[in-house]
Amino acid sequence: xxxxxxxxxxxxxxxxxxxxxxxxxxxxxxxxxxxxxxxxxxxxxxxxxxxxxxxxxxxxxxxxxxxxxxxxxxxxxxxxxxxxxxxxxxxxxxxxxxxxxxxxxxxxxxxxxxxxxxxxxxxxxxxxxxxxxxxxxxxxxxxxxxxxxxxxxxxxxxxxxxxxxxxxxxxxxxxxxxxxxxxxxxxxxxxxxxxxxxxxxxxxxxxxxxxxxxxxxxxxxxxxxxxxxxxxxxxxxxxxxxxxxxxxxxxxxxxxxxxxxxxxxxxxxxxxxxxxxxxxxxxxxxxxxxxxxxxxxxxxxxxxxxxxxxxxxxxxxxxxxxxxxxxxxxxxxxxxxxxxxxxxxxxxxxxxxxxxxxxxxxxxxxxxxxxxxxxxxxxxxxxxxxxxxxxxxxxxxxxxxxxxxxxxxxxxxxxxxxxxxxxxxxxxxxxxxxxxxxxxxxxxxxxxxxxxxxxxxxxxxxx
Amino acid sequence: xxxxxxxxxxxxxxxxxxxxxxxxxxxxxxxxxxxxxxxxxxxxxxxxxxxxxxxxxxxxxxxxxxxxxxxxxxxxxxxxxxxxxxxxxxxxxxxxxxxxxxxxxxxxxxxxxxxxxxxxxxxxxxxxxxxxxxxxxxxxxxxxxxxxxxxx
Numbered sequence: 081x082x083x084x085x086x087x088x089x090x091x092x093x094x095x096x097x098x099x100x101x102x103x104x105x106x107x108x109x110x111x112x113x114x115x116x117x118x119x120x121x122x123x124x125x126x127x128x129x130x131x132x133x134x135x136x137x138x139x140x141x142x143x144x145x146x147x148x149x150x151x152x153x154x155x156x157x158x159x160x161x162x163x164x165x166x167x168x169x170x171x172x173x174x175x176x177x178x179x180x181x182x183x184x185x186x187x188x189x190x191x192x193x194x195x196x197x198x199x200x201x202x203x204x205x206x207x208x209x210x211x212x213x214x215x216x217x218x219x220x221x222x223x224x225x226x227x228x229x230x231x232x233x234x235x236x237x238x239x240x241x242x243x244x245x246x247x248x249x250x251x252x253x254x255x256x257x258x259x260x261x262x263x264x265x266x267x268x269x270x271x272x273x274x275x276x277x278x279x280x281x282x283x284x285x286x287x288x289x290x291x292x293x294x295x296x297x298x299x300x301x302x303x304x305x306x307x308x309x310x311x312x313x314x315x316x317x318x319x320x321x322x323x324x325x326x327x328x329x330x331x332x333x334x335x336x337x338x339x340x341x342x343x344x345x346x347x348x349x350x351x352x353x354x355x356x357x358x359x360x361x362x363x364x365x366x367x368x369x370x371x372x373x374x375x376x377x378x379x380x381x382x383x384x385x386x387x388x389x390x391x392x393x394x395x396x397x398x399x400x401x402x403x404x405x406x407x408x409x410x411x412x413x414x415x416x417x418x419x420x421x422x423x424x425x426x427x428x429x430x431x432x433x434x435x436x437x438x439x440x441x442x443x444x445x446x447x448x449x450x451x452x453x454x455x456x457x458x459x460x461x462x463x464x465x466x467x468x469x470x471x472x473x474x475x476x477x478x479x480x481x482x483x484x485x486x487x488x489x490x491x492x493x494x495x496x497x498x499x500x501x502x503x504x505x506x507x508x509x510x511x512x513x514x515x516x517x518x519x520x521x522x523x524x525x526x527x528x529x530x531x532x533x534x535x536x537x538x539x540x541x542x543x
Numbered sequence: 544x545x546x547x548x549x550x551x552x553x554x555x556x557x558x559x560x561x562x563x564x565x566x567x568x569x570x571x572x573x574x575x576x577x578x579x580x581x582x583x584x585x586x587x588x589x590x591x592x593x594x595x596x597x598x599x600x601x602x603x604x605x606x607x608x609x610x611x612x613x614x615x616x617x618x619x620x621x622x623x624x625x626x627x628x629x630x631x632x633x634x635x636x637x638x639x640x641x642x643x644x645x646x647x648x649x650x651x652x653x654x655x656x657x658x659x660x661x662x663x664x665x666x667x668x669x670x671x672x673x674x675x676x677x678x679x680x681x682x683x684x685x686x687x688x689x690x691x692x693x694x695x
Contacts, residue, residue, distance in 0.1 A: 463642035
């Protein structure tokens with residue numbers, strides 16, 4: 081600034097881009113008589129270099145068409161670059177301070193009112209305005225004016241030098257707690273919102289503190305509402321979040337203690353990011369919620385669920401209440417007790433006494449009436465020999481008498497071993513020599529439901 | 544919600560301690576007696592011989608009207624056991640009977656180790672290998688046993 085211009089103030093007309101020295105023509109443009117002029121003090125704030133200062137005849141162009149964000153002369157650059165997050169020092173309350181600047185460009189219509197991008201001011205606006213509104217809604221309550229003060233100081237000079245008309249354009253969604261700065265002229269308007277967020281004072285936004293664990297805050301309602309409206313605008317999202325069916329039922333997680341769950345219970349309530357993601361996918365595919373999975377864990381969960389759902393899939397259905405009621409009861413005799421004089425109900429494993437009344441199934445096996453009733457109401461099979469209590473076996477299975485082998489699987493004719501695969505035993509035995517011992521030990525452990533002694537109670541009582 | 548502990552579970556637990564099954568142990572957790580730490584030895588002569596496999600076993604509230612839930616914790620190469628340790632065994636599902644017990648189920652699982660059944664696979668990849676190249680599959684099973692089921 082050592083040249084002559086330093087001593088003489090250069091004035092720039094925003095309307096016709098004319099330039100002159102103040103000492104020669106004053107502050108009103110000698111060309112167009114506009115008073116929308118500015119004294120150019122330093123190159124950094126030279127409005128001639130600001131691409132948003134456009135002459136009226138180039139209105140159709142996008143105001144940021146020639147914008148170069150790296151251009152040192154951009155007067156807004158300082159504000160844009162001002163985004164930073166300061167975490168609170170250890171010992172201070174959890175949280176921190178965000179400092180950021182949101183810049184927004186709005187064009188004016190003929191009446192001088194701001195035109196919302198997307199053009200449908202009344203109809204809820206486009207996605208962009210939704211985002212903008214929601215962002216302000218989210219940020220608004222927490223906004224403080226720290227940065228605003230800083231920026232005001234910086235801008236005051238600039239504003240003072242624009243005697244013309246920095247006219248206020250009232251914007252929807254403008255929050256009083258945020259600092260806004262509107263500059264407008266013929267054919268353009270600049271709307272600057274500067275805000276600082278203090279995380280520790282915000283009810284919903286919660287900057288992470290890497291030094292300490294924090295509770296998981298729910299997503300801001302505004303954000304979710306915004307997403308919902310976005311999807312509604314797209315046209316594929318019918319219901320409010322929370323009304324739609326949840327994903328896989330949480331019964332998978334009922335397994336019990338430490339880590340024994342086969343699957344994870346679905347996360348949190350509506351509004352989690354995963355929820356939103358699923359809704360997005362649903363909107364995109366048009367499928368029912370839960371139709372698709374996106375991770376191996378989810379697939380595993382489904383498979384486990386199916387396995388458990390089908391756990392009794394092939395099993396016979398329940399016996400009729402009448403059939404259960406009409407089962408005969410009898411008193412236990414000495415023949416029902418083993419060599420050691422003991423016997424028990426193999427369902428509850430309680431010892432029984434001589435003369436105690438028990439319920440006898442058609443196959444001859446006996447149990448406590450209450451115990452076997454509970455089982456038969458679920459599955460119509462004898463717990464020992466798997467024969468049903470309904471006389472005519474509709475499946476064509478051979479009805480076995482109690483003195484016959486209580487085969488687990490009739491088709492193979494192998495020993496009654498619980499858990500044996502029908503076709504596994506022969507090949508398995510052939511391959512591995514030691515299996516026979518296992519099988520026989522299993523037979524011993526299982527005890528067998530009946531034998532020549534016709535000890536119906538079977539397992540456990542003689543081992 | 545937890546059902547009162549049936550006498551049967553107490554009895555079974557006692558009997559598992561007093562008359563242990565060779566090669567099998569099941570020890571209930573102190574804080575939850577329905578949850579068992581299970582160890583099953585690989586059956587002799589099988590490709591799992593020498594290995595000791597950890598399982599977890601849980602008795603649901605309606606046990607013994609429904610089967611216990613069991614899962615391998617130790618990795619094992621077996622056509623009927625998947626990589627999460629879930630077991631494809633009929634008595635754990637539709638062939639469950641209340642006359643079965645923890646010990647009989649664990650014996651069934653031990654027997655399953657001795658008699659893999661690739662025709663009813665839970666782990667398709669292993670079952671395919673088992674059918675197409677049994678020698679190789681058994682070799683892999685031995686290696687896995689060595690790697691995961693043996694104390695070093």
